[in-house]
Amino acid sequence: xxxxxxxxxxxxxxxxxSTNAGxxxxxxxxxxxxxxxxxxxxxxxxxxxxxxxxxRANVVARIEGTDPGRDALLLHGHLDVVPFDAGDWRHHPLSxxxxxxxxxxxxxxxxxxxxxxxxxxxxxxxxxGRRPGRDVVIMFTADEEAGGEYGAKFLVEEHPGLFxxxxxxxxxxxxxxxxxxxxxxxxxxEAAEKGMAWMRVAxxxxxxxxxxxxxxxxxxxxxxxxxxxxxxxWPVRLTPTxxxxxxxxxxxxxxxxxxxxGPVARMLGAGLRNTVNPTMLEAGYKSNVVPQTASAVIxxxxxxxxxxxxxATIDELLGPNVTREFVQHQVALEFGFEGSxxxxxxxxxxxxxxxxxxxxxxxxxxxxxxxxxxxxxRGYGFAPLKLPADLDFSGMFHGVDERVPVDSLQFGxxxxxxxxxxx
Numbered sequence: 489x490x491x492x493x494x495x496x497x498x499x500x501x502x503x504x505x506s507t508n509a510g511x512x513x514x515x516x517x518x519x520x521x522x523x524x525x526x527x528x529x530x531x532x533x534x535x536x537x538x539x540x541x542x543x544r545a546n547v548v549a550r551i552e553g554t555d556p557g558r559d560a561l562l563l564h565g566h567l568d569v570v571p572f573d574a575g576d577w578r579h580h581p582l583s584x585x586x587x588x589x590x591x592x593x594x595x596x597x598x599x600x601x602x603x604x605x606x607x608x609x610x611x612x613x614x615x616x617g618r619r620p621g622r623d624v625v626i627m628f629t630a631d632e633e634a635g636g637e638y639g640a641k642f643l644v645e646e647h648p649g650l651f652x653x654x655x656x657x658x659x660x661x662x663x664x665x666x667x668x669x670x671x672x673x674x675x676x677x678e679a680a681e682k683g684m685a686w687m688r689v690a691x692x693x694x695x696x697x698x699x700x701x702x703x704x705x706x707x708x709x710x711x712x713x714x715x716x717x718x719x720x721x722w723p724v725r726l727t728p729t730x731x732x733x734x735x736x737x738x739x740x741x742x743x744x745x746x747x748x749x750g751p752v753a754r755m756l757g758a759g760l761r762n763t764v765n766p767t768m769l770e771a772g773y774k775s776n777v778v779p780q781t782a783s784a785v786i787x788x789x790x791x792x793x794x795x796x797x798x799x800a801t802i803d804e805l806l807g808p809n810v811t812r813e814f815v816q817h818q819v820a821l822e823f824g825f826e827g828s829x830x831x832x833x834x835x836x837x838x839x840x841x842x843x844x845x846x847x848x849x850x851x852x853x854x855x856x857x858x859x860x861x862x863x864x865x866r867g868y869g870f871a872p873l874k875l876p877a878d879l880d881f882s883g884m885f886h887g888v889d890e891r892v893p894v895d896s897l898q899f900g901x902x903x904x905x906x907x908x909x910x911x
Contacts, residue, residue: 489612490608490609490901493608493611494604494607494897494898495586495897497527497604497607497608498591498600498601498604498897499586499591499593500584501524501567501595501600501603502582502593503582503583503584504520504523506567507569507570507571507572508568508630508631508632508634509571510633511634512544512638514568514571515543516542516543516544517543517545517567517568517631518539518543518545520545520567520628521545521546522545524628527611528547528549528611530611533551533614533626535547535548536549540637540638540639540642540646541638544630544631544638544639546628546629546643547567547626547627548626548627548643549625550626551620551623551626552623553619553623553624554620555622556623558621558623559653559655559656560622560623560625560653561620561622561623561654561657561658561911562624562625562654562657562865563606563624563625563626564626564628564640564657564659564856565599565600565629565660566599566630566631566633566660566856567603567629568631568632568633568634568639569594569598570594570598570633577592577889579593581593581890590891591891591897592889592890592891594890596884596890598660598885601871601892601900602659602660602900604897605897605900605904606626606904609901609908610626612905613905613908620909620911623653627643629856630642635818636856636859639856640860641859644860644863648863651863654865655864655866657857657860657867658870659856659857659869659870659871660871661678661851661869661871661885662676662677662851663675663677663837663871663872663873664676664871665841665844665874665875666875668749672845673841673844674736674844675841675845675847676847676848676849677825677833677849677870678848678849678850678855678869679823679824679825679848679849679850679869680759680820680821680823680849680850680851681821681850681854681855681857681869682792682851682852682853682854683789683790683791683792683795683798683854684788684789684816684817684853685787685788685789685798685799685802685816686785686786686816687802687814688784688785688812689714689717689783689784689785689786689806689810689811689812690710690781690782690784690810690811691706691710691781691782691809691811692780692809693706693708693778693779693782696777698775698776698778702778706771706778707771707782710771710782710783712807713805713806713807716805717802717805718764718765718786720764720801720805722762722763722764722801724742725760725761725762725794725797726760727791727822727850728822729759729792729825729848729849730742730759730850732847734746736845742760746760751880751882751883754882754883755851755852756849756852758789759791759852761791762788762790762791762794762801763788763789764802766785766786767785767787768785769782769783769784770782771783785815788802789852789853792822793820793822794820818854821867823867828911829866829868829911830868833870834846835906835910836872836903836904836906836907837872840903840906841899844874853885857869870907871900872903873899873900874896874900875893875896879893
């Protein structure tokens with residue numbers, strides 16, 4: 489049964505080191521891709537592994553639906569995970585220990601849990617001969633954690649035929665529960681995600697001896713600009729998705745309402761405004777030499793519909809003496825919270841948790857859907873998990889002691905199985 493198998497699948501995937509350090513560094517996804525492909529082939533699927541570069545592997549399979557005239561659905565998950573410092577963890581991040589009712593390890597929530605749920609549900613349905621009503625394309629990608637150059641972007645640009653007939657998709661960071669007080673549980677479905685602008689900003693000045701007066705110091709110019717950007721208070725901007733979400737919380741100031749939601753407020757609050765965080769600094773080569781150049785990297789995220797305002801503000805904050813260039817630039821997305829796919833997600837959740845309520849939200853980060861949307865695919869974040877009220881779920885993403893409750897994985901399997909029946 490899928491509920492029994494999902495924990496084993498999740499643990500196996502976590503034990504495979506698929507760390508993505510960016511710039512094509514790390515062990516790659518090939519080993520994880522081969523594992524996934526073998527599990528799908530065991531139940532009769534024809535599976536393709538597509539390698540965009542040495543070790544950067546993607547897995548694709550298609551399940552034929554009972555009604556070939558319908559549009560196809562894409563189920564997607566990524567196989568790579570972010571780096572870690574094992575010394576900071578209670579359980580080694582590649583050990584996949586099952587302790588305190590949870591599976592522990594890097595990728596437990598981002599997103600080998602969903603990968604395992606997809607595998608478990610697909611394997612059970614095919615063993616039982618239960619085909620979906622529509623074609624379902626299953627895709628496990630490389631490189632999502634570094635922008636998808638070797639994964640989703642590669643597949644869209646080099647193998648668009650894989651997406652034939654696909655109009656809708658579901659992927660990560662949605663369908664998880666948030667408890668409000670003791671009697672309300674919301675399931676957050678990602679209907680929008682912010683755009684991404686990773687930018688390298690730089691200043692030039694006059695090089696010279698560190699002991700002399702220097703009013704044209706590149707480090708000073710850059711530091712002032714980065715401080716202005718990092719400390720800027722961006723105004724609240726309500727998008728349709730977050731307006732719909734706030735309706736569930738009642739009347740009042742949006743920031744106050746979200747602040748009451750506990751740790752998840754960090755992620756949800758970022759859906760109310762554009763954000764920028766300086767993340768890297770580089771300057772100089774000797775303690776007594778004023779360098780000619782200084783640079784920094786800033787991580788900018790802009791709301792759907794507010795990209796122009798975002799960049800105009802960034803340029804004003806940087807000032808005329810600091811340049812910027814993109815490291816990554818990806819679109820913001822927003823889809824309406826209606827239609828048959830949304831209905832299937834909502835009904836599948838409520839069938840397993842009648843006391844819950846499904847609502848849309850804006851994700852602070854981004855997913856592979858940014859690439860898939862270039863093909864006209866409409867998608868949502870839907871990796872369903874019923875979570876303990878006291879678990880800091882949003883803090884698990886790229887965090888220490890990442891873990892997912894066993895019963896949450898089993899809940900997700902049941903919901904995904906229903907969803908494939910309903911959609």
